[in-house]
Amino acid sequence: MKELSINGVKIRPGQSVNIEIPIAKLPTHTLIDLPIFIRAAKEPGPVVLITGGVHGDEINGIVTARRILDEIDAGLDLLLGTVIIIPLVNIYGFLSNSRTFPDGRDLNRSFPGSKKGSLAGQIAYILSEEIIPQIDLGIDFHTGGRMLANQPQVRVDFKDKRARKLAEVFGTYYVVNSKLIDKSFRKTAYSAGKQLIVFEGGESMRIDELSTDEGVAGTKRILHHLGMIQENPERRDTIVLKESSWIRAKSSGIFNASVKAGDQVKKGQILARITDPYGQIKVPVKAPSDGHIIGLNNLPVINVGEALIHLGKEG
Numbered sequence: 001m002k003e004l005s006i007n008g009v010k011i012r013p014g015q016s017v018n019i020e021i022p023i024a025k026l027p028t029h030t031l032i033d034l035p036i037f038i039r040a041a042k043e044p045g046p047v048v049l050i051t052g053g054v055h056g057d058e059i060n061g062i063v064t065a066r067r068i069l070d071e072i073d074a075g076l077d078l079l080l081g082t083v084i085i086i087p088l089v090n091i092y093g094f095l096s097n098s099r100t101f102p103d104g105r106d107l108n109r110s111f112p113g114s115k116k117g118s119l120a121g122q123i124a125y126i127l128s129e130e131i132i133p134q135i136d137l138g139i140d141f142h143t144g145g146r147m148l149a150n151q152p153q154v155r156v157d158f159k160d161k162r163a164r165k166l167a168e169v170f171g172t173y174y175v176v177n178s179k180l181i182d183k184s185f186r187k188t189a190y191s192a193g194k195q196l197i198v199f200e201g202g203e204s205m206r207i208d209e210l211s212t213d214e215g216v217a218g219t220k221r222i223l224h225h226l227g228m229i230q231e232n233p234e235r236r237d238t239i240v241l242k243e244s245s246w247i248r249a250k251s252s253g254i255f256n257a258s259v260k261a262g263d264q265v266k267k268g269q270i271l272a273r274i275t276d277p278y279g280q281i282k283v284p285v286k287a288p289s290d291g292h293i294i295g296l297n298n299l300p301v302i303n304v305g306e307a308l309i310h311l312g313k314e315g
Contacts, residue, residue: 004047004082004134006036011082014042016073021126023091024119032092034126037085039072045081046226049131049138049196050219052086054108054185056093056100057204061141064199064215071216081228084135089127092119097205099145109181111188124185132189137166138196139222140185141215144203147298148307151261152201152214158242163195169225170197170218171235173262174294176312177242203298239292241312246295248305249274251283255302257309263293271309274302289313 004011007021017040020033050068052061065087072083088094092101100106105120113124144150154167155178167175178198180187189196199218201211217233224232249255257272259265265287272285285308295310302308 004038004040006038006084006130006134011038011040013040013044015040021130023123023126034086034089034091034123036131037069037087038082039069039078039085040082041078041080041228043080045079045228046136047082047084047134048223048226048228049135050083050085050141051089051138051185052141053088053090053094054140055106055142055204056088056090056095057097057146058099058141058143059205060143060202060208060211061199061215062088062094063207064141064212064219067212067216068219076229076231079228079230081226083223083228084131086131089123090120099204108185109183111183111185124188127185128188128192132192132194135189135194137194137222138189139170139219140196140198142198142200143206143208143211144200144295146204148295149203149206149208149261149298150200150211150295150310151293152199152211153294153312154218155198155200157190160190160195163190163197166195166222166225167197168238168240169221170199171221171233171238172199172201172214172218173236173239174292174312175238175240176244176294178244239312239314241292241294241314244294244310244312246307247271247285247288247309247311249285249302249308250304251281252303253277253281253283254300255297255308256300257296259293259296259309261293261296264291265293265311266290285309287311 052065110120112128113121153174202208
């Protein structure tokens with residue numbers, strides 16, 4: 001087993017180690033740490049990173065990562081390898097119920113970061129320098145935005161064949177082709193030769209049991225595939241989507257969807273209607289093609305141009 005060392009702390013085979021990396025102080029001078037939990041088997045094997053809360057208001061991902069940690073600590077036997085779990089990466093956003101940092105920066109657009117940069121940049125730097133070099137692959141848990149609910153899905157760039165294979169092993173509802181984004185956690189890992197798959201499920205500021213259950217089960221399938229655990233939850237049928245796009249509002253008004261996340265739809269099908277408050281104007285929202293509803297806006301009052309329905313396409 002390659003010897004792991006995080007923030008100067010060495011992790012040996014068979015150890016369970018909790019590390020707190022100091023980040024900065026709040027304006028009250030309360031110290032903020034980044035807690036990292038490492039669970040190592042006695043036998044050598046892959047090193048898998050599990051992260052949640054890169055966006056501080058995405059509670060589902062935090063709960064999913066914590067549940068995986070709880071199961072390992074409660075007796076889920078690691079046969080080989082090491083799991084590194086960071087349930088809450090963006091502590092500042094979590095404290096303020098915000099996606100971003102106090103200065104408005106998005107951590108997932110701040111990589112690889114800088115030791116002396118913004119708060120987001122400093123945490124990105126820790127992940128880039130202390131964590132990514134140690135791992136073989138990672139699973140990063142996310143949700144949709146506020147009032148934007150995602151059906152459980154894994155996003156990878158289909159050009160990365162190994163990541164695509166891992167996404168299919170994960171085995172949730174959808175595997176979605178999603179290009180690497182500059183300055184993102186995923187692209188930084190890819191540039192270092194590591195696979196990082198992104199799970200999306202539910203919406204921010206909500207706990208969605210379906211999504212957390214899918215996240216835990218998918219992670220176990222990955223760990224089983226790597227020979228790290230015995231348990232292998234039964235896979236559901238996974239639909240591979242080669243592209244996706246948002247259907248946007250052509251009018252402002254009250255949005256009433258007649259479909260739900262996870263539905264399969266046909267071209268020309270009426271998916272929703274937008275009306276004025278008085279019922280005088282009714283604008284249908286139609287599917288521009290066959291596809292699958294992988295994300296849905298739950299806001300009842302919308303403005304022209306807003307994203308309403310995320311449609312994934314198989315071909």
